Structures are given as structure tokens and as C-alpha cells.
Amino acid sequence: MSGDTKIYVSYNQVHEIIKKAVAKYRIGQEFQPDLIIAIGGGGFIPARILRTFIKRQGNKNILIQAIGLSLYEDIHDISDESAVALAKATNQVIKTQWLSFGPPVATTLVGKSILIVDEVDDTRTTLSYAVQELRKDIAEQEKKFIKEHPGKKVPETKLGIFVLHNKKKEKKMQLPDESIVRAGRYWAADETADRWIVYPWEAIDIEEHTQKCV
């Protein structure tokens, strides 16, 4: 094998693999997301496309909220440099945005079906962190639910994960919520070898990029 071992993906290919994955795994059928959480910046585009294909009946759009998690990226607007250094040293993730709770939307996560979306599952670090932090929020809100509804059973909150590409490799982290995998709610639209995936939104010359996608 010689030359460029990167995997180039075109916009239409991204769109198409999302459509196929939704049909194949029947995403949105049994597990009907109330909320899509896009991990930014990579999850923004897959999340928006995914919503087109798991739109509910009656033309109701599923709400998308974004969270900002940064692992590799060198974020510009960090005001606390020591936090960045610490995150880098410990392989941690930097939270650059989190969910909004409050009327008129999404006042609670309890009992909801929540689909987390990102572009690539590489080392699984970002996804694990997202699940861990969401589970903290959910646990807190469950406590509040119990306080406000004594004696009532706490409705189950279901998390799912959708990524464009899962790289077949040893993962640095495991998902802290095993029920996601056990219940079959981890979906990768495609699986790849451990190679560099070049997404179209990173392309400077989109015609040249598209020609490389076969």
C-alpha cells in the first residue's frame, strides 16, 4: 500500500451512510429520542442530518442541543490556562458548553430518551466523558424527582449513541453506562480501520476532496 492512507468522506456519503444506518438499525423506532445532543464541533453536522431521517410523525422536529467537548482541539477562547494544561496532562476533556435546562424546553432529562451524536469514536474518551457528565446531571435530577414525587417510581432515562465512524481499535475508555451497549443503543453508521478520516467540512478545496472519495 502506498501514498495517502487517509479516508476521505464526501458530504453526500455522510448523508447517505446516516440514512442507511437509520433504516438498518431502525433508529427512532423502538428508541425514540426526545432530545439529540450534538457534541460540537464534529457532531453538529451529523446531528442535523440525522434529525432529517428520524423526524417524527406530524412533522415534529426533535430538539437538538449542543454540548462542547474538546479533546484534541486547541480552543482559542480559554480563559483559564491551567485548566487546559491539566486537561491535556490527564487526557481529560474540556467542557466548552453544556445543556440548557428550563422552560419552555427540556426542564428535565428524567424519563427521556437521549441520543448523543458525534462524528467519530476514536479512543472513546470524549463519548465516555459525555455519558459520565450526563449521568451526573440525570442522577441529580432523579433526586429532585424523588423529592417532588415521593413514592412514585422514577422513570428510566435512556441514553443512546450515534457516530458516523467507529474506528476499530483498542479504546482508551469504556462507556460508564453499560446499558447503552447492552440494549443495543450504540450505533456507528460505518466502521473503519484506525486511519485518519478526513471529513468534507474540513476541506479547503471541496471539489478536490470530493474526487478523492470513492
Next chain:
Amino acid sequence: MSGDTKIYVSYNQVHEIIKKAVAKYRIGQEFQPDLIIAIGGGGFIPARILRTFIKRQGNKNILIQAIGLSLYEDIHDISDESAVALAKATNQVIKTQWLSFGPPVATTLVGKSILIVDEVDDTRTTLSYAVQELRKDIAEQEKKFIKEHPGKKVPETKLGIFVLHNKKKEKKMQLPDESIVRAGRYWAADETADRWIVYPWEAIDIEEHTQKCV
């Protein structure tokens, strides 16, 4: 003129008009955004692509945060139906997510250059609302700045707007911050007649959609 009067736009066309607009209007040169605010869900994809073209030197990514504003859409996860009814009746906008403030990022908007991104400027209602709400946050944070730095001049906070398409039509709302237009920080990658624009992320059959884009 007969038949389909909708305007179909392909992914590669979206990518290309963003690239051209950045070069033509020198976006990111004089006005260097510290923060990109994507109005979801339509602004997610343009914002992510735009970041590729206004990346700063040293490979530092510009932070993107999302805000959720809903005008036309029938959001699924609305817990307060009266809020929705009111918003519809008064042509208002529903806030489904807002910015996160706090360490390690974006602890304040004061003195920052902020670029708001959406897909289309139709009636200007959503954009006006976004600017109005941001200006409220900025005013509050400026008060805090003055309190914490008595006697010091409050640094100017600059807003800019970038949309894929501006529809040439009478707008229902004007931007509450006139300095955006006056300083030449309102950018539309393209202008269109008042027709229905079909974006690729809404397409069910992406091949068919792409063929319609000329």
C-alpha cells in the same frame, strides 16, 4: 416560468459559497471572531464549515457555541404548551438552548468579537431576537465589569452576522444593534429572491437533490 420554483442547494455549493464569502468580505481579518454562535438547528452546518475558513493562525480553532431558537418549527420537547402558543401568537421566538458561561471558557462576552451564524435570513425575526438577547447578556456583563473594574473603560463587544442566504424581501424586524450593519459586519454568502430554499441536510434522496442544484 413553470414547475418547481424552489432553490435547491447542494452541500458542495454551501461549502463553496462560504469559502468565497470569507475571501470576498475578508471575514476573520479585521473582525476576528473569538466566538461563533450557531443558531440551531439551521446554523449548525454553516457554522462548522465557516470555522474551517476563518481558522486562526497556529491552528487554533475558534470556539463554537450553539443557541437554540425556534420560529417556524414545531419543537417536540416543549413542556410548557402555553409558552409555545404565546410565541406563535405574537410571532416570537422560542429559546431552546442558550450560551454557557463559566470556566474554562468564555467567562464573559465583554470585549469579545462574536459572530452569529444562521442558514437563512428570511423575515429577520430570529436574527433580531438573537441579537436582542445577546445584547441583554452583554449589558448585564458590562455592569459586572464596571463594578469589578471601577474607572476602567469597558472594552467594546462587537457582534457580526453571517448567513448562507439573505432573501431580498421586506423584513418583519430590524436588527436591534445597528452597529452590525453600519460597521459592515452583516454578511450573506448569497442573496436570493423570496423563494423556498431547500438545503441538502433536509433531503431524503441526496442524489436526486444534488442533481437539481445547478
